[in-house]
Amino acid sequence: MNIKNFVLRAINGSKARIWIMTFGALLCLVLIGTFNTVSNYTSTDSYCMSCHIHPWAEESWKLGPHHNNRTGVSVKCVECHLPPKGEGFLLAKAKHGANDVYGYLFKDHSKINWESKRLLENAKGFTYEKSCIKCHSNLFPVTLSVNGSNAHLAYINAKEEPKPNCINCHLNVGHFDKNAKHEHDTNFGVDAAANQEKFSNATKVDKFENFTEKIPGTTVAFDMVAIPEGTFNMGSPDNEPLRKPDEGPVHKVKLSKFWMGKIEVSWNEYLAFFQATASQGRTEGQILKNKNVDAITGPTPPWGAPDQGWGKGSRPAITMSWRAANTYCEWLSKVTGKKYRLPTEAEWEYACRGNTSTPYFFEGDPNKFTSKGILKKIFGPDTTNISSHVVYMVNSSSKTQDPASVSENPFGLKNMAGNIAEFCSDFYRPDAYKTETGLVVNPKGPETGQGHVMRGGSFKSDAKDVRSAARDFTKNEAWLVTDPQMPKSVWWYSDCIDNGFRIVCEADSIK
């Protein structure tokens, strides 16, 4: 019998069905086997790392506690970066795989902002909480500290969004970050400029013009810019590209003259306040009780590193609460004898515009600057003009930048747009402008609202959100999700890294 006959008989013969079924079953087994082999092979660390050539992926993993630990257990890439098998493993693998292959083949790796991938909100996109819990099923090991217990109780009891995610607190456990701290930093700001000569008096101001303020008892000085009185159109017109409804209607506002900080309050300035007033060793509750004593009580030691390890100096101070920013102004007024405070929303927009009425205080179209949309993903946004004036999503490397990196606005102020979102004294209401009619003089905003106004966008913002009229507001609960203290800090936000403030000085501070 030759092979041809054998095959023909198998197909046509009485036993054909059995043969076909057997063959089918075998084929299935082979396919399943192959699929498993491929799936397993493509889930090994060496396979992952054959493409994931971005800096420090492998090195930082090896230094981190998921590889470098006393148990000798090494956790593999896919055990954190994919959900557990049977809980969306294959789907996620296909999704990330397609995305990564596309990026590997068609993108310029040197232009990818790897640093920003490590930020919490981005990391949430490719780190799976289910996978954390799969291994860490006991959230209350007997060695857990009281703070840890409180944090885990808050985690399992969280009912309302935003719910905390494991990596809200444990962001750096997969990939080591030498700057990350998970403790009260009691040495925070202690050593700054110890040997320099300290100012004994604040600057005396007798004319309404630019001046450099000196903080008595410190080595810190900063520039204040005289902003002339004037009238301007507040808000954005209906035809401004990419505007939001809360920016209208446009209304006329008249403002008295005032001074405004040339740059956002820097770490140098904020640390002077911190050192002078820090309430080390006291609990938040005790401080609230002591509200009425003469001395100004300042921040508790921060949790972790408020500067995110980016450096302090003249970079803007960040992560302080709105309340802390107000306490700073109170303190600064006391030590300088002038009247410092947060700007009103109207003062802020007037100062930002510098007599312009265009979307930005420089020439340009929000539609061209924005990074949103598929075409922008492929061809990239226009950065002419904006990049030299604004620290935003495209040029920030996901960090605050030194004010030296940008040019001034028409009033001589820096970083009005971008870098950090700035507190205003007004409450935020989306319909705040709707009630304003005629010429409004020195408005102070609505009586109440959801949080306080924030302006200018930040290093995280898209170009559309750094327009002069763009509005935002504080989100107290969301910004304290992972604060392990009970009650939560009134001085520092644990979950917001792009907020800060700028001060104004009232014109009648002239002596």
Add this chain to the structure above:
Amino acid sequence: MENDSKNINRRKFLGASVLAGIGVAGAGAILSSCSKKLDNAALGLPPILKGAPKGRKLRAGLVGAGNRGTGAAINFISAGPDLEIIALADVFQDKIDNCRKRFESFDLPIPAENCFVGFDAYKKLMAMPEIDVVICATPPQFRPEHFLEAVTNKKHCFLEKPVCVDPVGARLMIATAKKAEALGLCVVTGTQRRHQEDYIETYKQVANGAIGKLISAKAFWNQEHVWFRTREEGWNDMEYMIRNWNNFCWLCGDHILDTHVHNIDVINWFMGKHPEKAIGYGGRARRVTGDQYDYFSIDYDYGNGVSSHSMCRELDSCANGTGEIINGTEGYTNCINTIWNLDGTVKWKFEYPKDENGNTMNTIKISPYVQEHMHLVHAIRTGNYVNEAERTAISTLTAIMGRTAAYTGQLITWDAIMKSDMDLGPKKIEFGPVDMVFETPLPGTPAHV
């Protein structure tokens, strides 16, 4: 890293912890989803035992050898065979001596070298490797740290109620309860109503729909004044306060915790949850020592229009009584033995056993104080796991929420009290003078929650 044995996702984890916190889903919640009669196991109820089962010898140490502690230790050895008390810890030598004498009178002497005195005595006792079970019966101020030490030393626990006096302690209790659960350590708390057969059978009736949907409740513990000690010569501040602990809030938590927590716990049990907020008042009329109130009246809001009126009073010559009433859409119950229809006719009554003369008794045969120890020993010896610490911490925190509402005059939410950093008492616990001011709380004045 595969770990199939404990492969829980977050949703499951949450579900489990919520159930553990309250017991089961509550009497009202269950009836809506079930037509079949549910038994003890399905309702998360303890077995009713005639005695603890035989098994390996269990040696217990008693921390807090006062009146209730000695009582609890005797309840423990009465629960079944091969149960021993082998060590004592207390801050006072005389308490140790009295307790030892009691045990000597039973011909069950406790060796002197196993008796520890002082504020760190509990640590020495819990470090003893031969001890399997720790009975914690000090004033509740100390319970959280004692429980943590016991669990760290891998001991099963019996904890007297209440289990803390402030939210910081409550959170430590809950976290430690979860640690105990992870280690498989059994914990029973002294909430004896939950171990009482009449209460359990009434709960089953309600859970199976006997009074319909639960719509309101009332809980009350109104009694004569309780004991107090006047200061004796030679007692320093700390010694005086601990000997008179029942009259200082930082040690006792006030009587809304000390006694009324039993009633509050029953309402939480039947409702299947803790209240969402509390508003209430109270005051001090006749007390002669300490800083506590004589009476409280609290409205606990359980959400969806359901509320419970909680009242407790310690004053002589007033209308007294203790118990609970729960009203449903189809009837009402006293939670202990009777269900009434809406027209006041009796729908169901628990059948109490008969005594040797054939007369119906008015209580169950086995004391619930012993029954709860039988339950603990049963759990340890048979592997039917029990851990009541979290739910008792939640009931204690419910009482703390009510107390704070009365002391401050404010509306207190569960969220606020759960996150509060209220931590009563001096930072350092040692004999000698104590720098504390004991003002009776005045509602409406600034207060720290």
